[in-house]
Amino acid sequence: MRGLKLSSCSSCGGTVRTRAVSQEFEREGVRVAVSGIRAQVCSECGETYFAPGGAQALVEAVNGLFALARSNQQHKGKLTATV
Numbered sequence: 001m002r003g004l005k006l007s008s009c010s011s012c013g014g015t016v017r018t019r020a021v022s023q024e025f026e027r028e029g030v031r032v033a034v035s036g037i038r039a040q041v042c043s044e045c046g047e048t049y050f051a052p053g054g055a056q057a058l059v060e061a062v063n064g065l066f067a068l069a070r071s072n073q074q075h076k077g078k079l080t081a082t083v
């Protein structure tokens, strides 16, 4: 994950395209997933680049999900959000 907005991949030089991606996170046995995140993904190596501020917004969404899971005591299963 990197924060730069590029037209070509800095890892391999491949073409990056904007697409919606999903990310899954686990903390203390609680799994959460966020889908529909707009990011630029390299078509060659799969390196993902978030728009400026995008990674921070993702972290905040994930933290919110973990807080929700904890308050609801939903320690089993998975919580999913679409942004």
Ligand SMILES: [Zn+2]
Pocket: 009, 010, 011, 012, 013, 014, 042, 043, 044, 045, 046, 047
């Ligand atoms: Zn690449």
